[in-house]
Amino acid sequence: MPAKAKKQKPTSLAHGRPPGIRKPTPSLSSKATRTLIRGHHQLHKALAQAEQAGDHVKAASLKKQIEEYGGLKSYQQASIQGQSNERGGDTSKVLLDWLRESLGPAKSSSVKPRMLEVGALSTTNACSLSGLFEMTCIDLNSQAKGIEQQDFMERPLPNSADDKFDIISLSLVLNYVPDHQARGQMLHRTLQFLRQSSDLRSTLPSYDSVLPSLFLVLPAPCVTNSRYLNEAKLTEIMESLGYKMTQRKLTTKLIYYLWLLKEGPAPSKRSFHKREINPGMTRNNFCVTMT
Known part of the structure; x- marks a missing residue:
């Protein structure tokens, strides 16, 4: 008889966020802002994969890269600039x-x-x-x-x-x-x-x-x-x-x-798994699942 699956605790958002640093980020151009945000997302994705695989050495290396990249502070500064009124964001x-x-x-x-x-x-x-x-x-x-x-x-x-x-x-x-x-x-x-x-x-x-x-x-x-x-x-x-x-x-x-x-109780809970629906080399891997 298969063992019961351990109930998964809701994941903290902080699990995927980079550590903060003290240095403020200077004003960035639109291109630099996009590059910084994209770089953060790529590093966070790699970090999540390393932690899921139990690769502690790689995870530690990625965390160090995130710190060197500016940490949460630089990401937030870029996001604030990207959402500024003058940039229509x-x-x-x-x-x-x-x-x-x-x-x-x-x-x-x-x-x-x-x-x-x-x-x-x-x-x-x-x-x-x-x-x-x-x-x-x-x-x-x-x-x-x-x-x-x-x-x-x-x-x-x-x-x-x-x-x-x-x-x-x-x-x-x-x-x-x-x-x-x-x-x-x-x-x-x-x-x-x-x-x-x-x-x-x-x-x-x-x-x-x-x-x-x-x-x-x-x-x-x-x-x-x-x-x-x-x-x-x-x-x-x-x-x-x-x-x-x-x-x-x-x-x-x-x-x-x-x-x-909608009013009333939610419909019966359904599961949504990670399944490829749009094949292609240029596709990204963004996904939402529910179990």
Whole structure:
């Protein structure tokens, strides 16, 4: 009789993040910013593979390379510059455009939808400045006042509906998680932090057409050029969690989604394994799995 599989603990995001360093990163050009971010992702991917294989010598070498490459500080600095207004990189503008019509103008006296922004780099993006939301911002290594230093995978679960959120933002976060199983765990964990429509109606009537929702942003190639993932499979995964796509935008670099959490319990849990669906030498290996 086969032994029972050991229950897997949700993976901490910090597992795949590089160590921080003290030196600040100077201002970078757009090309240098892209090169730095791409280099970090390649090193993190190699590190995750080495750790999974139990190759401690290689893992130690890769960690040293990541430190020499600038660590978490340089990655975050590059990400902040890449999302600056002058470079047109504030992804929350897209979310704000999608929600503004339904949410209406900001009213200081009204109850506002609660947003949890995971991987927040600043408190001055479009959603934070709109006045439409009650914001909670978290990141593994806080870079600004108002951002709580916290790993989403280790954030305490809400005790009641009042502690939950109406929208969660995962903008360029899921692709940073180095392990395909951990990505699935992250998506599944969002369900525990979103209020149900029935709870939301008592405080935010008429918003149930757009909330509760998950805002998901990925580099476009994660969906359009992966061996293991395409939009059909991503949609299947999200629908298995109880989400329905309500908005989508594809650019040359990014793909944006707004997923509405449907009322009621999630459908029966399904498994999604790593299986090649788009063969090709030029494909990347981005993948999301659930077991």
